[in-house]
Amino acid sequence: MAATAVEAPAVERLPRRRGRRGAAVAAxxxxxxxxxxxxxxxxxxxxxxxxxxxxxxxxxxxxxxxxxxxxxHTADGELGYGTTSTATSRLPGTLTYLPDTSARITRNQPLYKLNNKPVTLMYGHTPAYRNLAAGVEGPDVKQLEQNLRALGYSGFTVDEEYTESTATAVKRWQEDQGLDETGVVELGRVVFAPAAIRIAGLQAAQGDPVAPGQRILSYTETAKAVTVQLDTADQRMAKKGAAVTVTLPDDSSVGGHISEVTTVIQPGEAQGDDPKTKVEVVVTLDNQKAADAYMLASVDVTFTAAxxxxxxxxxxxxxxxxxxxxxxxxxxxxxxxxxxxxxxxxxxxxxxxxxxxxxxxxxxxxxxx
Missing domain, CATH: 2.40.420.20 (conserved putative lor/sdh protein from methanococcus maripaludis s2 fold)
Incomplete structure (x- = not known):
């Protein structure tokens, strides 16, 4: 049964034109x-x-x-391993070892070797940007000490101070790695990544001479992920941590969540075209096994903003x-x-x-x- 409208004070009635919903559109x-x-x-x-x-x-x-x-909103996505990062050498030398493409590298394993000395992977979000030695302070020091503790080294306090005790632990680590036991972690000897990585490609070959600033290899996370390019008008969909639904090529669905959101600039397709701004979204799958049958594939991703x-x-x-x-x-x-x-x-x-x-x-x- 229809409800009765709320009464209002008498006002001038507006005439209705037959066949239209009032006069010309004004608002x-x-x-x-x-x-x-x-x-x-x-x-x-x-x-x-x-x-x-x-x-x-x-x-x-x-x-x-x-x-x-x-x-x-449903958008096209590419199933793969998410965002690709690049390992760039900070040291000179000759490449004497490189991992295979698709190899999985974990903490304390070599990413590559220069002059037969390893450049080692450790876990952390802060990239290496300086030598670490006694007297240095900062979050990068704590990050290194957390890795040393996780590897079983002790005798120091995990904090932001690189003390002589930290240097002693570093010397033990250097001995185990076959490095000179200086107690100083030189810039370029360690590469930090948030977790274990997968080698996506090689930009150099074994035996190549390497100079600082040269790209050595690219890598991704080890978990399957979907990358989506959204228009800026759909940016509201891209909230980090938000749940999404991924439809795989066999029409099965798997849940996921947004793990990364970045703004990217795409160059124009032809000379003179303006660049386009896109919102790049990385979706981590909640059930990795659901995508085992696919290495790379086109998928649909459904976002729900509200x-x-x-x-x-x-x-x-x-x-x-x-x-x-x-x-x-x-x-x-x-x-x-x-x-x-x-x-x-x-x-x-x-x-x-x-x-x-x-x-x-x-x-x-x-x-x-």
């Missing part, structure tokens, strides 16, 4: 709500809430429905601009109708969440042709 507002761009069409001069519609009923009607609305469950909705086209501000709908009851103000919520797929006095599931509202 056109572009709203970014949950990043969905919606065009709202109002009536010339607007309508006042409580006004009774004159002359004829609207040309078409629909009903207020109760449903779940999602601000969702969800409203069990809400009242109408088509966006049913909204009207009200003279006193805000929006309303034309509630139809038998052979009469009345303009009723509403509060709007989430917009999705041509529908909008609404609420307000006189609005209930099954309420009949006017629609344009």
């Amino acid at each position: 056109v507002a572009a709203l970014v709500a949950g990043a969905a761009v919606v065009i709202w069409l109002g009536i010339a001069g607007g309508r006042s809430s409580g006004d009774a519609a004159a002359n004829t009923l609207p040309p078409d009607t629909t009903q207020v429905t109760r449903r779940t609305l999602k601000d969702a 969800e409203r469950k069990n809400v009242l909705t109408v088509p966006v086209a049913a909204l009207l601009a009200l003279r006193e501000g805000g929006f309303g709908v034309e509630v139809v009851q038998k052979d009469t109708s009345r303009y009723v103000p509403v509060r709007t919520g989430l917009f999705s797929d041509g529908s909008v969440e609404i609420s307000g006095d006189g609005i209930a599931e099954g309420t009949t509202v006017g629609m344009p042709k």
Whole structure:
């Protein structure tokens, strides 16, 4: 049963033109709500809430429905191993060892060797940028000490101070690595990555002379991941940690979560074309085994920026601009109708969440042709 609209003070009635939803469109507002761009069409001069519609009923009607609305977007993605990083030498020498492509390297294993001395992988988020020696302080010192402790070395405190005790532990580590026991970790002897890595490609060959700044190899994480390029208009979808759904080539679905979000600039496809700004999203799969059958593959990724469950909705086209501000709908009851103000919520797929006095599931509202 349709609810009764809220009464309002008497106002001048606006004439209705037969076959149209009022006079010429006067209010056109572009709203970014949950990043969905919606065009709202109002009536010339607007309508006042409580006004009774004159002359004829609207040309078409629909009903207020109760449903779940999602601000969702599906984009193409590439299944692989996520973002690729590059290991660049900070030391001179000759390459005497390189790992195989696709090899998995873990903490304290050599990434490559220069002059038969290893450049070793350790775990951490801060890249190496200086020599580490007694007297140095900072988070990079703590990062090194955390790795030494994880490898079983002791006799020092894990903090941000590189003490003589730290240097003693480093000497023991250097002895085990076949390095000169200086107690100083020279820049370029250790490469830090957040976790174990997978060798993605080689940019140099065994036997090559190497100078500081030369690229040696590229690597990724070891877990399968999906990379998606989103338009900036869809940036609201890219929230780190947010859950997504990945549809694999066999149409099966697997959950995932956004692990990285970065802005990238793509050069123009042809000379003179402007570069494009994209939002690059890396999605880590929650179930790695689900993607075991695929090394590289094109997949679909569904992002959900917002969800409203069990809400009242109408088509966006049913909204009207009200003279006193805000929006309303034309509630139809038998052979009469009345303009009723509403509060709007989430917009999705041509529908909008609404609420307000006189609005209930099954309420009949006017629609344009």
